[in-house]
Amino acid sequence: MPRIVSIKNCACEPPIFRGSMGGVLIEFSRQVQTIHLMKAVHHKAFHHLAAALVPADAVSNCAIMMHEMVQDLGYRSFLYAPLRAGDYAKSARRLSDLESEIRSGDVVVYHHSTGSDAAELxxxxxxxxxxxxxxxxxxxxxxxxxGEAFAANARGLAQLPSLVQSADLSIAFSEFSARDLRQAGGSSAIKVVALPLSDAWCDSLQLVATKRDAQRRQNDSAVRLLHVGRVVPSKRLEIAIRAAEWIARDGGNLPVSLTLVGDTNAAPEYVEQLVAYAGDHPSITLKVRGSLSRDALAEEFAAADIYICPSAHEGFCVPLVECMFAELPVIAAACGAIPETLAGSGIVLPDACAEQFAEAARRLLLDAALREKLREKQREVRGRYTMQSFKQGWVRIIAGLLEQETA
Known part of the structure; x- marks a missing residue:
């Protein structure tokens, strides 16, 4: 007797899609309100490859999430990476193990973010x-x-055309990234799907907003800015430091702190430059926290007044979605996928100018109506980034991929 798993139990209308994929029968109701997965025994396996699987890393988190969803569908699924750290050192396999594990008809999923031998496999x-x-x-x-990332990313861009052309299907997490794939593929025949990214952890961040309001009432003098992500030159965090200095100066030496959360190992010299630069501005406090646990990161979201993102390039930017769930107001540069991801739920600046960031911050701090307007927009936009939506999209993609095989 096959086991039925309901991802969302609200079947109000008759189904509009029925199909099967390798022994798994799927039913989508209208507006994809219900997905029933009837598990059957089958031999197909999924092999997920990445350049690295390490804790507190967005690509690693995504690869593991998609791997676990495949397992929930009843398939065997394995993780591989040349670099494995933390818990993944035991749970993930070496790239060299792939040859002995893979079978004809299996699915190979490659998470591409930098140059890697995994791409050639x-x-x-x-x-x-x-x-x-x-x-x-x-x-x-x-x-x-x-830095090492310079050569690795140059290699990653050089590998992209062959990756797209050899893939049966490519997934991008934004239309901005999807355009990269289409351009790299160089043919209208390539298949690209845009699937907005999500994370189950985001739901827990909704408790952060109430906590932040309480903290703000207790201490309404200091201004606390937050940025989450790797501390590398492309993030242009020197602009955030200058903006913090402007906010402090315009506020009559108002106490201002800037907290940076994220990996500091990729560009240690850049981190040192930021610390030295902030030291020349005694009116602000720079806190470099490095990578944090999710509980500790939630505390940072609760403590912050404004999220600041002067980055020069973002293919999606998960922290912007986290801000939506934490209801933390965002000021960001209009680069890469940022305007698309925010979709009007934050202040997007056409120029990454410290003075403009400071002026936008001043407006947010003084205008309660503006803060509430952006909070309402965050609640609206975050609906497209729920785990339910992501699961449904991922299951559809798997179904379509395997259906091609049997067609």
Missing amino acids: FTGRSNVRRLLVYHNVTPPLLLDPN
Whole structure:
């Protein structure tokens, strides 16, 4: 007797889609309100490849989430990476293990964000279905030319055309990234799907807004700015420091702090430059926290007044979605996928100018009506980034990919 798993139990209308994929029968109701997965025993396996699987990393988190969803569908699923750290050192396999594990008809899923030997394993396979998940690659010109990431990302961009052309299907998390794939593919025959990203953790961030309001009432003098992401030159965090200095100066030496949360190992010299630069501005406090647990990160969202993002390139920007659920107001530069991801739920500046960031921050701090307007828009927009929506989209993609095989 097959086991039925209901991802969302609100079937108000008759189904508009029925199909099967490798022994799993799927039913989508109208507006995709219900998905019933009837699990059956089958041999197909999914093999997820990434350049690295490490804690507190957006690409790693996404790869593991998609891997676990595949397992929930009843398929065998495995993770592989040349670099594995933390819990993933045991749960993920080496790239060299793929050859002995893979079988004809299996699915290889490659998460591409930088140059990697995993890309060549993906393009070199035959008799399998190949699914490319594109997390975007930061252009090397935005990175330190002396850093490891510069060469790795140059390699990643060079690998992209062959990845797209060899994939049966490519997934991008924004239309901005989807355009990269279409351009790299160089043909109208390539298949690209845009699937907005989500994370189950976001739901828990909705408790943060109430906590922040309480903290604000207790201490309404200081201004606390937050940025989450790798501390690398492409984030242009020196602009955030200058903006903080402007806010402090315009507020009559109002106490201002800027907290940076994220990996500091990719560009240590840049981190040192930021710390030295902030030291020249005694009116502000710079806190470099490094990578944090999710509980600790939630505390930072609760403590912050404004999220600031002067980044020069973002293929999606997960922290913007986290801000929507935490109801933390956002000021960001209009670069990459940022305007698309925010969709009007934050202040987007056409120029990454410190003075403009400071002026926008001043408006947010003084205008309660503006803050409430943006909060309402965040509540509206975050509906497209729910885990339910992402699961439904991922299941559809798997179904379509496997249906091609049996057609």
